[in-house]
Amino acid sequence: MLVAWVAGLALVFYIRSQHSLVEVTAARVEPQTLIQAKSTNGRVEPLQNFSAPAPGPGTVAKVFVKLGQEVQAGQELVRMDDTDARKDLMTAEASLVNSRLTLQNAEHGGTAVERVSSTADLDAAKAQVQQDTRSLTSLEKLQAQGAASANEVAQAQHQLTADQAKVNELQATKGARYSADDLRAQKAMVAQAQAGVDAAQSAYAGVDIHAPFAGTVYGVPVTPYQFVAAGETLVQVANLKKLQIRAYFDEPEIGQLKLGQPVSVTWQAKPTELWHGHIVEVPTTISSYGTRNVGETLISVDDANGVLLPNTNVTVTVTEVKHENVLSLPREALQTKGMSNYVFRIVGDRLVKTAVTVGLSNNERFEVTGGLNEGDLVALGAVTEEDLIDGLRVRVHR
Numbered sequence: 001m002l003v004a005w006v007a008g009l010a011l012v013f014y015i016r017s018q019h020s021l022v023e024v025t026a027a028r029v030e031p032q033t034l035i036q037a038k039s040t041n042g043r044v045e046p047l048q049n050f051s052a053p054a055p056g057p058g059t060v061a062k063v064f065v066k067l068g069q070e071v072q073a074g075q076e077l078v079r080m081d082d083t084d085a086r087k088d089l090m091t092a093e094a095s096l097v098n099s100r101l102t103l104q105n106a107e108h109g110g111t112a113v114e115r116v117s118s119t120a121d122l123d124a125a126k127a128q129v130q131q132d133t134r135s136l137t138s139l140e141k142l143q144a145q146g147a148a149s150a151n152e153v154a155q156a157q158h159q160l161t162a163d164q165a166k167v168n169e170l171q172a173t174k175g176a177r178y179s180a181d182d183l184r185a186q187k188a189m190v191a192q193a194q195a196g197v198d199a200a201q202s203a204y205a206g207v208d209i210h211a212p213f214a215g216t217v218y219g220v221p222v223t224p225y226q227f228v229a230a231g232e233t234l235v236q237v238a239n240l241k242k243l244q245i246r247a248y249f250d251e252p253e254i255g256q257l258k259l260g261q262p263v264s265v266t267w268q269a270k271p272t273e274l275w276h277g278h279i280v281e282v283p284t285t286i287s288s289y290g291t292r293n294v295g296e297t298l299i300s301v302d303d304a305n306g307v308l309l310p311n312t313n314v315t316v317t318v319t320e321v322k323h324e325n326v327l328s329l330p331r332e333a334l335q336t337k338g339m340s341n342y343v344f345r346i347v348g349d350r351l352v353k354t355a356v357t358v359g360l361s362n363n364e365r366f367e368v369t370g371g372l373n374e375g376d377l378v379a380l381g382a383v384t385e386e387d388l389i390d391g392l393r394v395r396v397h398r
Helices: 002-019 083-107 112-145 150-175 180-205 251-256
Strands: 022-028 030-046 049-053 058-063 076-080 208-210 215-219 233-238 243-250 262-267 270-281 287-289 292-301 313-330 335-337 340-347 350-355 357-361 365-370 377-382 394-396
Touching: 030 251, 030 292, 030 357, 030 365, 076 233, 083 180, 112 150, 243 251, 243 313, 251 292, 262 292, 313 357
Parallel strands: 022 394
Antiparallel strands: 022 377, 030 243, 030 313, 049 233, 058 076, 076 208, 215 233, 243 292, 262 270, 262 313, 270 292, 287 292, 313 365, 335 340, 340 350, 340 377, 357 365
């Protein structure tokens, strides 16, 4: 019974193949350039980028630029209120002056008033020693004449010794009022005060933000009279004609990446625009990116024209292999069974199952390296749900 059913079914197919025409779509084998490519996501990075932070907490005094404006190197972009910065600079400068004066006084043995007072005390002490010397000399002469006692001479000698000791003490104090350790400590205070002035000058200069290079303003997150915290971004400038893209390729794909491979770039915000570039750095490690294991690849944008913006998300397509002027067909023409590839060539009004060898392929076409000739007409598929079989009578759909 089963044998009869199979035979009947075969007979039906034979009759249909002999008497009915199946309408099919078809394509001719023709030379084309085939490209094997991989696409992934990436983020635009400027090679020259300037993001100006607020030098300290304060109020924005004025914004001189707007989004998209072209600026020149040195052009003023934003100015902060300089009241606090100017006050801090004056305080720091006053502290430096005081520290230097204190060091100078220490190196000279004290302040001018202290030095005058010390000199006066020493002069007075020396004058007293001279007077004591004269008195002692007189008493010694009188003692020799019997007119003065030995006790009077001894008292005069004791007074001279005491006053001379006072002179010695004043001289020692005047020459060593400050020790070497005192001078080192005061020099350190001067250095600290100078560092304070340098920092205050930098902060004061920082209230005026200038462009370090010619470029385009792509971020102005502040407005005049707005209060900002220290470090908050005031303005962003980049050279939009020198860009690179940091792209993330899945781990199985990175083995095909090579330096110099051409890349095309598209941006959803500008769907009619297309940019070109090439790989300048291939992945050296694998890292996690969300749920993916990826390798980071750097791509230079060769024709950046000022339209692509920093930090935008783009799609990059890397050309891994390119075969020029090779015979090809649309992918839907290719049939596969096991390890064998074949197509249905149209000869007259019948299909002829033809083995083919396949080279490069992509999502749209495949390279024919054997089994067909240029110009051969090959069936792609039936217009209806008919299966293509060897010997089937067909008519090409127009």
